[in-house]
Amino acid sequence: MPAYLSERVLMQLTLLIAGAALLVSTFGTEFQALGAAQSPVFFPRIILSLWIGLTLIALIQDVVRREGVAAIDKVGLLIVFVLAALVYANLVTRLGFMLSSVPFAVISLWVFGVRNPLAIAAYAVAVPGVIVLLFNHILKQPLPVSPFSHLF
């Protein structure tokens, strides 16, 4: 990768493209009937124009300064963790809090460097279990349960 294409520059480019695409999307026909301040896209257009302008300045600054960002210790593990968090957020309401939290906790503890299987298993079961017990059975504010049992 060329030296000028740093992570910062790529991020600014992504923001620039996103801002431009959003601005273009405001020129759809459905908003044409209303003018000036009464138009629903009047304010967003100002904001998106600022977005693009500021991103351009930040992009130029980043290209000129060539500042790096903090190195990621283990990229692979981080990607696994972020994906696990997103999948977890998606599964909480489908599989229930307990069933989705246990595997997530196992992955999370592993990513953060815990290697003792007993500690991982104990934490992954006990902490979500205590949370379920507390909310479902003591506070009576039920968390999502699995399709298999109303208990967890």
Added chain:
Amino acid sequence: MFAALPDAIALLLTNEALLTLLFGTVLGIILGAMPGIGSTVAVAMVLPFTLSMGQAPAILLLLAVYAGSVYGGSISAILINTPGTPQSAATCFDGYPMAQRGEAGKALGWATIASVIGGLVSAVVLLIAAPQLAAFALNFGPVETFALILLGMTCIVSVSSGSLVKGLLAGVIGIFLASVGGDPVTGQPRFTFGNWQLISGFNLLAVVIGIFALSEVFIRASRKPEAVSELAAFRGIVLPRWREWAGRKAGLAKSVLIGNVIGVLPGTGAATAAFISYAEGKRSSPRKEAYGTGEPDGIISSEAANNAVTGGALVPTMALGIPGDAITAVMLATLTLHGITPGFRLMEDNPTLIAAIFAGFFIINLLLLPLGMALGRVAAPILRMREAYMMTGVVLLCAVGIYFVRGNPFDLMVMGFAGVLGFLLRRQGVPMAPLVIGMVLGPTLELTLRQGLILKKGDITLFATEHPIAGTLFVITALALAFPLVRAWLARRAADA
């Protein structure tokens, strides 16, 4: 409002309110003591649980967690040389050296008393200043409100950490995120791209928790665990004797004043106040040579100022609806969710609630003393907890919290993606506070601008020429924008010379 104090005190003496104050302060101290959690994450994590509470207990819980966490940060700063919150970073300079000398209990004693006094004075400032400021803003129309929000946001960006451009960009992204969904004037959906879930917009709490709490977990997962200093020997907090205060009271008063003044200014925050106060203490203290070697004056400078900020930051939040920092922005969002619009009308229409909040804030700061004494020893073992267990717990609690907001699976996904966005932006040096403040203030900014333009028949120059207050605020906004540029230019000139 003072007439409502008896009713407010009666409200505070209910079991629910007392338990809330107690539980919130305990939770705040513990969360604040945990390195990596911090005040903003602590308040964001507690926030969803307030939705099932009444207005007063909900706000009191957040205030208790806020004030408690600012104090709690000093525990880890002194015992393991790692500030639990950024506000306590300056406390490490003298707190840890004292702890290494075997005076950890004494150092925490100085921190506790300084925090309590700073917090109590700031509660009084809040009680006096907020109604005055709100009364001044009583005649503000949409044009003045627009100018005020613009100024508030500019101040926040100008003085927040990092580059001005990136701060502004964060604010703009936040305002844009708030504009997704139904248009506030016509109701037409914007930027929904056919997704019906987006018609009501992004859930603010899901974004806030993702941006602050989840992104913090991602950042910690991306780097090697920090080396933590050895836990200092500690056998409980030892309060300083009266005679030990000789020659230190003026320094304490100065730090409290600095904290209150900085707290009222939008965007500066407790960390800035603590460092400015520490620097001033180091300049003017009779024991300035001892700063950095375990001098109690250093702890007093930092802790009195950072706790004094808490009440000060609430002044513009409660009086004008302009948050002083990211934490008060989160609180402002909670107020809105509870149907409370801060400002003079609130003080006129619901004085009991306001008096209860202000009096409750005073009680919270009083509680810091006994609870700090009691929890100091309990919190110490928590500092030994591995980051892995703490961060995994944070994610689980974030999921629980967001689920309780509306029970909507879409909000959980929003939280996840906001976490990724926060992680990516923070890596590029983009500050997160302006993003959240932009999201909180964006709808009002848009509404007031459009109302003003409709009133002035599209002529924006009339905003300044026909509205002297707004005109003055625009000038101050321009100066606030120019301030970092001038400061950088002066620094370059000084470096060249």
